Amino acid sequence: MKNRSIITLSIAFFSLMSCSQNDDSFIGGSISGGESEISNIYPVPPSQWMGGTDPYYSEGYTGDIMPYFENGQFHIFFLHDALNKSPGKGFHDIHEFESSDLATFSYKGKMIPYGNANEADFAVGTGSVVKVGSMYYFYYTGHNEMPAFMQSNARESVLCATSTDLKTWKKNTAFKITAPAGYYNFDFRDPHVFYNDELQKYSMLVSTQTEPGRKAVLLHFTSTDPASGKWDVQGPIYTTTAEDNYLMMECADVFKMGNYWYLLFSENWGQSKGTHYRMASSINGPWIKPENDRFDGEYFYAAKTASDGNKRYAFGWSPRKLPENDGGNKEWAGNMVIHELTQGTDGKLGIKAPESVKNLFTENTVITLDNKVGDVTVSNANYTLSGDAKATFKSIGKKAKINAKFTLGNTTGSAGFMFYVDGTENYYKIAFEPSNNLIVGYNSQLRTETKIPFNFESSVSYTIEIITEGSVCVLYIDGKVALSNRIYGRDKTNWGIFSNDQNFTISNLEVKKTK
Missing domain, CATH: 2.60.120.560 (Exo-inulinase; domain 1)
Structure with missing residues (x-):
């Protein structure tokens, strides 16, 4: 979840006007509401996805993507960025595309809604899905910077919803993780959860900063049983270097490919904006920065990955502009873009277009x-x-x-x-x-x-x-x-x-x- 000026209420609800659904500004989607098939290579959610005339349900865009693969299907969860946000409402509910080939997509609608102004997830941020036994756990970011809420609460926290079928999600209102002592609760987001074979535990990485000092870190938590709700802080798995001096390392992802472990994160404030990666022979590091640590530019952001057991893909989004013309300024959210990851003999990552798209x-x-x-x-x-x-x-x-x-x-x-x-x-x-x-x-x-x-x-x-x-x-x-x-x-x-x-x-x- 990008910490950006659009998060503030004065800008988050900047536009009450309706933008016409034309070929330049919007691609694809049913206007009838409900599920729809989308044949676009770079999809956005359909317009009028809930039917009716509420401006919030008009055009929208694909934000941070949280892919999960199971039984031949990519479940592509994403933050829905509505074009028209009404004052007093939250934003960025989690929606879903499904795809078996990454060339055609089925839109499944809203999965996890944002909360009200008194709840931690008045705005919803990035997270990840992990399956434990027969239960799916969706760890996600809660973001609420309403002044009344922040008087007694952290701006950002890690929340959880559960499901038995990946379709119906129930928020666990008793679960919340906030920044522990020594870390900054104003920026504490983007939980990435996975089973850590080396530790024989579940690991969670959270993007945050040290406090004091404000150094960007990926803070590491572990749990032997996510059902218990107990997560123990272990310290950072990675800290920004003096050379890079990143403000935040967002939307982290960890995976193993061949003989190497890879750590992905995105940065949007420095001289090399976009998705970066590090590589190591162990999940515990040391993490090596390749000579070129990006595989795309800043118009491919917040990439997280998923594998079908054979190939691994990076799912990011390409920003739209405001105004929506060639001279406009880059905005948050846009169209989903998917790359297939490749690996050199030296372990360095590359990318190419998915074969299904080329075909x-x-x-x-x-x-x-x-x-x-x-x-x-x-x-x-x-x-x-x-x-x-x-x-x-x-x-x-x-x-x-x-x-x-x-x-x-x-x-x-x-x-x-x-x-x-x-x-x-x-x-x-x-x-x-x-x-x-x-x-x-x-x-x-x-x-x-x-x-x-x-x-x-x-x-x-x-x-x-x-x-x-x-x-x-x-x-x-x-x-x-x-x-x-x-x-x-x-x-x-x-x-x-x-x-x-x-x-x-x-x-x-x-x-x-x-x-």
Whole structure:
């Protein structure tokens, strides 16, 4: 759960106006209420999900995701961020998508509601699900910063709901964990619970800070029996370093993959916003920070993982903007984005698009060249751009996948892809910058929206896939990193390729669509 300005009441209920459900700002969902099937790659909850006319039940967005896999189904719990929040009401109830393939989704509606102004979960925050015997335990964050409540209560606490079927959840009103002595109860959230084989106990990680000192930590609790409600504090499993100096490490996740343990967390205040990871040979550390400790930029946030027993996937969300246009500012919640995790021989993590998503794109599409500027050579599906040049193509619509290989001729300048090309010189570009060893997303005003480190070499062939649906556009390169982008108007305008002081060769460029 992100500690952000939107949490304060003056901003949390900032918008009572209704936003029209148009192609740019909203993707998918039934307007009839109840369960619905969603075929979107990057889903948001359906509008009017409870029926009726209450503005709160209009459009909404996908916030922090808490995936759980069992019996062939991914139960994808998430914080529902309603577009229209009424004064005096709480927010961020927990809703659910289900999916067996991560390419189509069934919306199951609200699972855990927020409480009233006198309860700890007036706003609901991130958590996790664990099964103990025949009972499911959903540990989640309670957040309430109403002045009257905070006079005698911590702002944040860990709460619990239980279920026997993953469908009907009952809050355990007798359960609450608040920050122990030495830790900050104003920021105490995002419980991640799992069975710890090395300790033969259940472990819970909670994002908090030391008090005094305000150092970000992942505080470790253990329990021999979650049914007892007794959790013992053990101290931090990880503390921010002086070099990183993170304000908070949110939405932690711990898992083992091959011979390595991995620790994921998200940070949204420093110079490298997004989901980070650490690796170790034991769950007790020491935790090693890879040279590049992110696998996507800041438009993929709060990633938590789940495995189907064969592959492991990272579930995050790509922020929407306010106002919802290319120049808008990044907001909390948006569309769900899912990456498949890969693992190198050195244990370092990479990501790629899920195979089920790639398999949706089976229809070859003609690429229509619209314009060339500068030194551009075209031969079938191969393009060479030299110096300052660009080639633009006709729109490929709402849902498409771009495949290509490319090489950079030198280690200076930049090259890449353009979107939202509307006939002016202002467009969104995803730039490969070898001199900076970065992939950068710039909006149409040349503002850096997102970036990810990547070590480029001249004359080396790289493979890219770009999967785009609506205003979400995700670039994958060599199964190592991705760059998620929010590009409003992309599906209605041209796209293209460009070079600046670079020799840029694109080969086997193709576009595929779904049936």
